Amino acid sequence: MSAQGFWELRLYEMLPRRLPDMHHQFAREVPPLFERAGIPAPLAYWDCFAGPMTAMLAYILHWPDLDARMAAWGRFYTDPQWWKQYEDAHGGEQMLERSHVLVLRPSPAWSAAPSGPHLQAGLHELRMVDLLSQAAGAAHDALVQVDLPCIEAQGAQVLGLFDQVMGQRLPRAVVLLAWPDLATREAAWTAHAVDPAVMRARTNEHQTHGAPLVGSTEAFLLRPAPYGARWAGD
Template sequence: MATQIDRRSLLAGAALGGVTLAGATAQAQSRTGQAAREVYELRTYRLVNGPMKERLDAYLRDAFIPAARRAGCGPVGAFTVTIGPGSPGLYVLVPYPSIEDFVALPGRLAGDKRYAKAAEPFSNAAPGQPPYASLDVKLMRAFPRFPRVEVPGTSGSNTDRIFELRTYFSHSDTAGATKFGMFDTGGEIEIFRRTGLKPVFFAQDLTGPRLPSLTYLLTFPDLAARERSWSSFGSDPAWRRLIATPGLTDPEITTGIDNQILKPTPYSEI
């Protein structure tokens, strides 16, 4: 089940991709005074229509999210897919203070008696009543200049609020680093903010099927606000100059983009 994710395999894959996950990173942050960068686990639960989602919702709401918060993780986001591939499905975003906290979570859950009690229906699910069809996990690390999740405010109707999950893929490490730099140091995040594209996180993907890649999450009061903000962004003079710069054009540094519109569940903390 969800507590049995093979974290060692995920970390091994990240290391093979040339990612330094612990000691050297901490030393560099200490030297530069940078804020500690969160590590994100993005769980993708694949579902089938019927009672499956209700069972998974109960586990996440009553067992996993409260226990993860007691373990020092969070805020935890839980989202359903409304536009794009993956429906029916559920995304769960778990921020960790460090990679060590990601590795330690299963042990902390195992020692949490309240979690064990609340998770019994999930942990002991019968083969004919599974809580999900399959589970994929992606591990990410926050950008240096966007080191922590930014939880959106509560103004407006939460029933209308949407989130947009986007992943950019590149053909080489050099191209991926260039796209990463456009956001982190090249001013693209500032253009996002100015034009109403409110970010929740920006992260480098450490694991995944199409590395190198980066992922970010935006939020909007509703779909109409999303359309207005993207229109404003597309016509922004600073963005037009940036995207036309030789070496920074999409054909040179990106091979594709995945995009989904999500809705927060009633129990989502983001």
């Protein structure tokens, strides 16, 4: 898949008992409406089982440009069939607590195109990493040269590294990872915390920039939904 364009990551915080209803809607009812509006089929869907937002449904879209995105969502939200589906699905009750929309582009430091989540089944991880504001480019370099190689050596598969261009708490990097299992993930991040190369990098960053380039992180553990993943053939 091309590394050009933009990605849109949408996160829906659900009422826990309504999460199955939302999955049903996106698996069966929404795809024809997306196609009619010109919204590309999502590359993957997930639900979250650990992190700051549980009972969360997430999906990601790939857009050629932001004008195409705006036009397609405009068509979708003026489609009467969508509003009928919306009312039928909700049944007069609340489903959604709140939604978050992040617009991303590939990290300027990362040369690989985003890979598909199917490449390693099981556990996926979404990490939102705060970056030092006065040195965001150097922070992306540090992730590519220091942090990601460390966790890849411990069993992670990097699905994508992105620069968040719209959303809250900028500048921020967004990382998508796949793990074979939870134990591997836990051991990898424990090793990362004490890795000599990582520790040296943070010390050097503090000396050069006055603070580490990579700041606090929100991490979400995700289960791929059994529908929608298509990065392999995109």
